[in-house]
Amino acid sequence: MIKGQNITKTFGDSGLHSMDISVGKGEMIGLAGASGCGKSTLLNILTGMLRPDSGTVTIAGDDIYALSEKKRTALRGNVIGYVMQKNSLLPELTVMQNILFPAHMAGKSPTEIKAQELAERLSITGQLSSYPAQISGGEYRRVMLARILMLDTPIIAADEPTSNLDRESAQIVRDMLLDANKNGTTIITASHDPLLLESADRVVEVG
Amino acid sequence: MNTLKYVLQVISRSRFRSTIIFLLFFVTTVCLFGTGLFTGNLKSGSQKLYGRTYADMIAVPEEYLDSAKDMLFKGKTCSIMFRGDALSDIGSISGVQAVSPQLYLETLELSCCSDGGIQVVAFDPDTDFAVSQWTDSAKELSGYQALAGSGGSLRKGDTIMLFDREFTVTDVLEETGMGYDNSIFIPYDAADEITSSDKYEFMFGKKSGLVSMLLIRKLPETDINDLSQRITEVISESGAKVYPIDDLASDLRSHIDFMAKMTGIVSGFAVVIAAVALFAMVTLSFHQRRRVAGSMISAGCPRGKVLRLFLSEYLTLFAAGAAAGIVLVCIFLLPLHEELKSALDMPYKLISPAGAVSLAARTLGIDLAMLAAAVSFTFAGILRTEPALLMEEQV
Numbered sequence A: 001m002i003k004g005q006n007i008t009k010t011f012g013d014s015g016l017h018s019m020d021i022s023v024g025k026g027e028m029i030g031l032a033g034a035s036g037c038g039k040s041t042l043l044n045i046l047t048g049m050l051r052p053d054s055g056t057v058t059i060a061g062d063d064i065y066a067l068s069e070k071k072r073t074a075l076r077g078n079v080i081g082y083v084m085q086k087n088s089l090l091p092e093l094t095v096m097q098n099i100l101f102p103a104h105m106a107g108k109s110p111t112e113i114k115a116q117e118l119a120e121r122l123s124i125t126g127q128l129s130s131y132p133a134q135i136s137g138g139e140y141r142r143v144m145l146a147r148i149l150m151l152d153t154p155i156i157a158a159d160e161p162t163s164n165l166d167r168e169s170a171q172i173v174r175d176m177l178l179d180a181n182k183n184g185t186t187i188i189t190a191s192h193d194p195l196l197l198e199s200a201d202r203v204v205e206v207g
Numbered sequence B: 001m002n003t004l005k006y007v008l009q010v011i012s013r014s015r016f017r018s019t020i021i022f023l024l025f026f027v028t029t030v031c032l033f034g035t036g037l038f039t040g041n042l043k044s045g046s047q048k049l050y051g052r053t054y055a056d057m058i059a060v061p062e063e064y065l066d067s068a069k070d071m072l073f074k075g076k077t078c079s080i081m082f083r084g085d086a087l088s089d090i091g092s093i094s095g096v097q098a099v100s101p102q103l104y105l106e107t108l109e110l111s112c113c114s115d116g117g118i119q120v121v122a123f124d125p126d127t128d129f130a131v132s133q134w135t136d137s138a139k140e141l142s143g144y145q146a147l148a149g150s151g152g153s154l155r156k157g158d159t160i161m162l163f164d165r166e167f168t169v170t171d172v173l174e175e176t177g178m179g180y181d182n183s184i185f186i187p188y189d190a191a192d193e194i195t196s197s198d199k200y201e202f203m204f205g206k207k208s209g210l211v212s213m214l215l216i217r218k219l220p221e222t223d224i225n226d227l228s229q230r231i232t233e234v235i236s237e238s239g240a241k242v243y244p245i246d247d248l249a250s251d252l253r254s255h256i257d258f259m260a261k262m263t264g265i266v267s268g269f270a271v272v273i274a275a276v277a278l279f280a281m282v283t284l285s286f287h288q289r290r291r292v293a294g295s296m297i298s299a300g301c302p303r304g305k306v307l308r309l310f311l312s313e314y315l316t317l318f319a320a321g322a323a324a325g326i327v328l329v330c331i332f333l334l335p336l337h338e339e340l341k342s343a344l345d346m347p348y349k350l351i352s353p354a355g356a357v358s359l360a361a362r363t364l365g366i367d368l369a370m371l372a373a374a375v376s377f378t379f380a381g382i383l384r385t386e387p388a389l390l391m392e393e394q395v
Helices: A039-046 A069-078 A095-105 A112-121 A137-149 A167-182 A194-199 B003-013 B015-051 B062-074 B085-092 B188-195 B224-234 B245-288 B290-298 B303-333 B337-344 B353-384
Strands: A002-011 A014-023 A028-032 A054-059 A080-083 A155-159 A186-190 A202-205 B057-061 B096-109 B117-123 B145-148 B159-162 B165-172 B183-187 B213-218 B240-244
Touching: A002 A039, A014 A039, A028 A039, A028 A167, A028 A194, A039 A155, A039 A186, A069 A080, A069 A095, A069 B290, A080 A137, A095 A112, A095 A137, A112 A137, A137 A155, A137 A167, A155 A167, A167 A186, A167 A194, B003 B015, B003 B303, B015 B245, B015 B303, B015 B353, B057 B062, B057 B224, B057 B245, B062 B240, B062 B245, B085 B096, B085 B213, B085 B224, B096 B188, B117 B188, B159 B183, B165 B188, B183 B188, B213 B224, B224 B240, B240 B245, B245 B290, B245 B353, B290 B303, B303 B353
Parallel strands: A028 A186, A028 A202, A080 A155, A155 A186, B117 B183, B145 B165
Antiparallel strands: A002 A014, A002 A054, B057 B213, B057 B240, B096 B117, B096 B213, B145 B183, B159 B165
């Protein structure tokens, strides 16, 4: 489903060099490696967020960097949902509005009922009317996951989805990703979390 | 969530940033529209210096020239009086189209219209070509009838006591921006009766045939300098001289132009500062929100849509700031119009509503151009940057 060939992206001395990766439909892949080895860079490249210096990335046979910027952006809302490592919620919107926002932007018609269900499963129902600055780090990451799950994309990329979370929060995030995978969603996750990597079908060492 | 709801929510949640941007639009608008309106009013009054007298020249004794100028252009009361007999030949000089006398009488306090004295302008309805240009009823003025300038509180049908005589106001003139706005116009015959009366001998010496100045209109093809020289030769023994209106107003016009220029410079300076601040603020706030833009783009929001959302927010602040600025200027300048006019000591007349609308449109255009420049500059950077780098992701 996703194929990366000869991916090179350098930042000074570090970066990716001629990396190949292939992810099958419905597969769950873990990206492992030391900090700074390029896991996030690889995820950014695979999700169309960062053009590689060289190499190609194809999704369902389409070279995503040969697509127009507009089509590549549309791909992210409709084919790949990306849970980023850095805080990416919109500070002026409530948690509920943040969950619904990407789906609105992708031209979908998200329902608050579905958002409520996701919030219940992620244990953030009490925070739906709060603003991102008012919630804890664990809740923040769960909201980030919820907004991507709202998109119902066939592929989810998640960068360190369980980092800096307490055990309970980390378990909820892991369960949600595994559930999505069981339902056919392709998952690519970069992580240092051994429990999450153990759950993956395959672990790819980066760097 | 629609764009308007999003924009209003973002504005209300980012109060500090929104307030600063609102204030910058507000200040720029006040500077541009306020000074534009002020200088426009000055120029509007200045333009009336020529047109409103409908005279090409005036004849007045040299020693009274300054008083005549003050009366004509600044609204200062004065009582210039001299025997007009010696000037009666002017009408027969070739090149002269019309001659009409005016007599200025300064009253004592008149509570209805003025804190101090009020200027009474007597004119001859039969020969007049100045006042009759302002209102048709000037030609029919007779007996103790009067016309009121726009500056007082007098209305058509009101009566006023002038020099112990009750005059009825038959019409109120529209604003000229000149001294005439605070004057009351009466027929020359009524004034002649006052100046020759026993009761006012202490003021006017019981004389008739007094005039303050003669308004002279030349034939269109006549050279004004040549005619003025010829008239001066004819009336040389009277002590009066002939002065082209253009020359009389030139000092004042220079003063107005200087004041308009200075106001423009101060305004320009303020606008430049506000524009730079606005540009910096919009650029800075856009830059600070690169992560938000990146977040939207990473979630599948097209860059055009991101720009629309951001732009809608700034346009809303622009509309609010600009509207508040225009309203404030109107609230300040319109009610204080009469006070400003008397404080300025020069012709000052409100520009037409169409002129004000055009000025407001120009102001909004400049505001928008500044916003467009700032947004284009910053968004060009966002367009060139990969979404991951906008998010400052650890790549």
